[in-house]
Ligand SMILES: Nc1nc2c(c(=O)[nH]1)N[C@H]1C(S)=C(S)[C@@H](COP(=O)(O)OP(=O)(O)OC[C@H]3O[C@@H](n4cnc5c(=O)[nH]c(N)nc54)[C@H](O)[C@@H]3O)O[C@H]1N2
Ligand SMILES: Nc1nc2c(c(=O)[nH]1)N[C@H]1C(S)=C(S)[C@@H](COP(=O)(O)OP(=O)(O)OC[C@H]3O[C@@H](n4cnc5c(=O)[nH]c(N)nc54)[C@H](O)[C@@H]3O)O[C@H]1N2
């Protein structure tokens with residue numbers, strides 16, 4: 038038995054469930070992770086990532102000294118290079134002076150539009166609040182975004198349009214109070230495993246009925262009463278047909294529709310054509326299943342909807358989310374315990390990074406940058422002259438990546454993201470990265486994107502800093518420093534403050550007191566003064582258990598479910614929809630639909646999990662292909678195959694499995710040596726600007742084993 042020097046309570050750094058962790062420390066080393074049984078979110082349960090995925094903190098490839106590239110790279114000639122001899126270890130002073138010099142020089146030469154920053158949904162609220170403040174207040178740009186754009190942007194826009202708010206309406210653990218719940222576009226058991234446990238308990242112990250709508254045979258189907266296996270990209274017809282049935286059979290909640298919604302008449306006419314027969318023809322879902330699902334959902338006392346990326350990650354992702362919202366507005370299954378519209382948020386702090394203003398159209402707290410009163414409020418709060426803040430909507434991540442070059446973005450600062458793995462159509466992204474004039478990488482590792490950087494600022498991991506994360510059900514929870522920072526790494530908030538002071542100096546602005554914080558709790562206090570929903574969140578109130586926003590003041594107990602009496606926009610609004618097919622449909626040349634996503638053991642571009650023992654659990658990329666398709670193509674399980682789209686090609690092993698339906702193949706997004714995003718299409722949803730990661734056309738052919746990145750199994754990938 039090891040006796041720990043200390044046990045530090047904190048919050049999991051991986052997914053949006055936000056499980057409570059206890060880090061057991063001996064000699065400044067984490068040797069075990071547990072979770073307290075009374076933890077409000079996860080009751081002592083953890084998935085494999087929370088329990089075992091912490092060892093990236095110690096990985097030998099982690100960079101803990103500031104680095105400057107030895108040879109500055111010319112725009113256009115920039116290359117992706119991991120080699121150590123391309124970098125020089127420098128002091129923090131040198132790295133920050135250099136960064137400030139180059140950024141200010143580009144700003145003075147080309148103005149605000151040349152500057153852009155990616156914030157980080159893995160970092161804390163405090164880190165993100167400060168980084169967006171730096172770029173807005175000092176470089177006067179709203180080109181501030183983060184991975185939420187690649188994630189739930191379609192859900193956010195639809196919820197804003199229909200209800201005026203974008204967060205999950207209820208608490209995930211309330212699922213045990215649902216009689217019926219619908220899960221769609223969510224591989225919950227792999228991506229939100231602890232919420233999946235609660236869902237399974239709802240079915241097994243509380244008799245709830247589960248409806249799954251998903252083109253893949255995800256694990257939750259084993260607990261479902263109904264599974265609607267649709268073709269990717271056909272959610273609007275499926276859910277509109279459910280609405281059609283609910284209206285035709287008068288199963289909707291007339292009183293709710295009258296009192297709390299608007300636009301029902303037009304909506305009702307618009308779904309007349311979405312008969313179950315019509316939906317079946319497009320989606321391949323049996324019409325009777327659609328009718329049964331509609332009845333089951335509408336006739337429940339309390340029914341909830343949970344969804345994830347199968348809904349928003351389409352060129353019509355906003356419409357898909359809207360089609361789900363309509364079901365709740367029709368039936369009134371919202372505003373009570375066990376009901377609601379629940380987009381399961383992905384990253385540990387994507388809700389918080391969005392709340393903190395890491396967005397191009399909004400200041401912290403969703404206050405629009407083009408709203409004069411909001412802009413004035415932030416000018417006062419940040420001690421800026423009237424008119425200082427830019428009123429122009431900024432560019433989104435996807436737009437930033439298309440706007441690099443003369444007249445567009447020249448300098449990019451990336452805090453903890455990896456566009457060279459996560460953006461669609463990587464061959465295009467690569468051209469943009471090559472064209473940048475100056476790239477700052479602030480991370481734990483030199484990932485595929487950091488490899489293009491001019492300067493590397495080593496950040497601490499979550500285990501080495503204090504702060505807060507806001508989980509998927511809006512709960513602001515503490516992150517605690519458990520270890521001393523490795524090497525010379527610094528917490529992100531401190532890096533940002535030190536850089537900001539230098540930038541202010543070079544811009545000739547008077548040094549403000551605004552970058553001198555005694556610690557992150559002061560940063561959250563400042564954020565609480567400008568974001569009413571966070572006004573009552575104080576560190577001392579969340580020492581034991583987090584608070585769910587909105588927390589309007591210091592006596593407010595927090596908000597487990599939203600919209601009890603009204604919606605933020607007043608009435609919930611129906612928006613009639615049309616069915617629009619995916620941009621690229623299968624044809625003779627590219628006969629399969631590719632969908633991409635996640636595996637339980639890995640995280641996005643793999644920067645954390647592939648530098649962890651988790652990599653041993655799933656060391657190699659595999660494309661999931663249905664047995665019927667594999668038999669036709671004479672492809673065997675484990676065989677090397679080439680998957681090609683109009684944009685790129687990858688070679689990886691086949692996994693012949695019922696996990697995917699015929700005609701649909703799945704490639705995980707985690708493996709650099711067979712990067713899914715070399716294949717994906719960069720078509721965007723017109724409103725939310727989210728890419729169509731969940732549908733494009735590919736072909737599959739046998740390949741030679743030698744073409745695999747790892748013909749004999751696992752090899753270490755080369756890194757700094
Ligand atoms: N292990 C692990 N967990 C994670 C992450 C991770 O990288 N690894 N990432 C986190 C993040 S940031 C996010 S956003 C979440 C994402 O969580 P999920 O969205 O659950 O993750 P994906 O693997 O992208 O799964 C998408 C689901 O949508 C389905 N789907 C595909 N096309 C369609 C369609 O057209 N319509 C419908 N209705 N469904 C479709 C897929 O079959 C799959 O079940 O996961 C979070 N959790
Ligand atoms: N094909 C396809 N592509 C997708 C998706 C898909 O479903 N299919 N999903 C999209 C979605 S939903 C998302 S959210 C994005 C995710 O895309 P990204 O956010 O680009 O991916 P991550 O790999 O999570 O990048 C996190 C980085 O942050 C670093 N990091 C971790 N903690 C810290 C910290 O405290 N400070 C700092 N400075 N750095 C830190 C890690 O080392 C890593 O390099 O990918 C998108 N891309």
Ligand code: SF4
Nearest residue numbers: 049051052056084087
């Ligand atoms: S479910 Fe999410 S928050 Fe919980 S342990 Fe797993 S990765 Fe961490």
Ligand SMILES: [Mo]
Nearest residue numbers: 187188383384
């Ligand atoms: Mo995400």
